[in-house]
Amino acid sequence: MSNSSSLNEFLLLAFADTRELQLLHFSLFLGIYLAALMGNGLIITAIACDHRLHTPMYFFLLNLSVLDLGSISVTVPKSMANSLWDTKAISSSGCAVQVFFFLFLFAAEFYLLTVMAYDRYVAICKPLHYGTLMDSRACVKMAAVALASGFFNAVVHTADTFSIPLCQGNRVDQFFCEVPPLLKLSCSDSYLREVGLIVVSLCLIFGFFIFIVLSYVQIFTAVLRIPSEQGRHKAFSMCLPHLAVVSLFISTVIFAYLKPPSISSPALDLVLSVLYAVVPPTMNPLIYSMRNKELKDALKKLVQLVLFQQQ
Numbered sequence: 467m468s469n470s471s472s473l474n475e476f477l478l479l480a481f482a483d484t485r486e487l488q489l490l491h492f493s494l495f496l497g498i499y500l501a502a503l504m505g506n507g508l509i510i511t512a513i514a515c516d517h518r519l520h521t522p523m524y525f526f527l528l529n530l531s532v533l534d535l536g537s538i539s540v541t542v543p544k545s546m547a548n549s550l551w552d553t554k555a556i557s558s559s560g561c562a563v564q565v566f567f568f569l570f571l572f573a574a575e576f577y578l579l580t581v582m583a584y585d586r587y588v589a590i591c592k593p594l595h596y597g598t599l600m601d602s603r604a605c606v607k608m609a610a611v612a613l614a615s616g617f618f619n620a621v622v623h624t625a626d627t628f629s630i631p632l633c634q635g636n637r638v639d640q641f642f643c644e645v646p647p648l649l650k651l652s653c654s655d656s657y658l659r660e661v662g663l664i665v666v667s668l669c670l671i672f673g674f675f676i677f678i679v680l681s682y683v684q685i686f687t688a689v690l691r692i693p694s695e696q697g698r699h700k701a702f703s704m705c706l707p708h709l710a711v712v713s714l715f716i717s718t719v720i721f722a723y724l725k726p727p728s729i730s731s732p733a734l735d736l737v738l739s740v741l742y743a744v745v746p747p748t749m750n751p752l753i754y755s756m757r758n759k760e761l762k763d764a765l766k767k768l769v770q771l772v773l774f775q776q777q
Contacts, residue, residue, distance in 0.1 A: 476561045477554040477637045478545070479736060488549040495549075498748055499542045505751030506531040512764040519764055522600040523589070523704070526582045527754060527761075529609050530575065530711075534747035537571040540564055541642040541743050561643035566624040568644065568743075573667075574616025579712050580674045581608045586705050587681040591688045619667060626660045639732055640739055646723075668723075678712055707754045714749065718742035 481491040513519045513528045541564070548554060556564070588599050627645050633653030640647040649660060682705070689701040722738040755761050 473558050473632065473636050475555045475557050475636065476643065478548060478556055478643070479637075479639050479641050479732060480554050481545070481549065481641065481736065485552065488552060492546050492549040495542050495546045495744075498744060499538060499546070502538045502748040502751075503535065506535045506747065508765055508768060509751050509754065509761070510535075512761065512768045515768065516764040519760065522585050522605045523582070524761075525605050526578060526585060526609065529612075530578055530582070530750065533571050533575045533578065534750055537568065537575065538744060538747040540567045540571065545641050556643060561638075561648075562624060562628055564643040565627060565645060565648070566620045568642065569623050570616045570620035572616070573619040574613050576671060576674065576715065577612035577615050578609065579708070579715065580678055581612055582708055583678040583681045583712070584608075586708060587685055589704070590685050590701055623660070623663060623667070626663060630660065639735065641736060642739075642743070644739075675716060682709060703758060707756070707758060710753050711746070711750050714753075715742070715746050718745065 480488075482488050509531045510528055513524045544556060544560070544564070548556075585600060588596050592599070623645055627648055630649070630652045632648075632651040634651040636651070638644075638647045639650065645660065645664065685701075685705055689698055689705070692698045692701060718738065718741040722735075722742050755765060
């Protein structure tokens with residue numbers, strides 16, 4: 467019986483076996499990665515440089531973009547490098563780093579999305595108390611709690627996963643190191659401890675999801691009571707992007723982990739992993755900038771400033 471610590475490397479699931487398809491995968495992922503870097507980088511720069519965007523909503527959006535940059539950087543570059551160099555290997559330490567940072571950023575992002583739902587709830591349902599409940603100190607504390615919760619989640623799951631004895635080989639059925647595929651390599655009942663921790667985490671996530679749903683029920687109830695059409699449009703433009711991001715985030719994860727075993731296959735699991743690990747960080751900047759006039763104006767000014775300096 468070999469322990470995970472005795473394995474020098476793991477073999478990740480490849481997107482393609484032929485050289486032409488490997489180069490195509492590298493090119494596609496390179497385009498997606500650059501789009502995510504540019505989109506999130508522009509949002510971070512625009513919010514940091516425009517004093518009109520120094521509000522709680524944009525403070526949380528800046529943090530979300532930072533987490534998105536981190537999460538896509540954990541998985542995509544290694545997959546691109548493997549396709550480019552025609553290999554499937556990742557070192558044991560590299561695998562542990564991937565698991566830790568993916569769990570950390572993934573959990574922190576979900577907690578931050580919950581905080582953003584609360585921010586929208588206070589802004590629309592309790593506008594007179596918004597300045598008190600969402601002052602700068604409160605916002606920093608909420609963001610810090612989201613990061614600390616994600617860090618604690620990552621430490622617990624990573625330490626527990628890599629303490630489990632593995633004897634089913636070193637082939638990971640995923641294009642990056644993740645806990646469920648690693649548990650399939652275990653050879654004792656000790657993996658049930660990690661399964662229990664995952665169930666607890668899923669229950670917490672479900673609780674936060676219910677909080678988000680209830681928040682938006684009250685938000686939409688309050689918005690529909692606004693007499694002016696312009697007021698309703700402005701309120702919806704503030705809330706719908708966040709709701710779209712939450713829906714994309716939750717739906718892809720739920721379908722990936724709760725799909726019937728009868729339809730499970732390595733190819734489908736690979737596609738679903740791209741949907742929840744790669745698509746949200748790339749799409750979030752587009753979703754947030756589509757209906758937000760203030761953010762679009764700030765981005766236009768930033769792009770114009772960059773083009774002017776290049777002339």
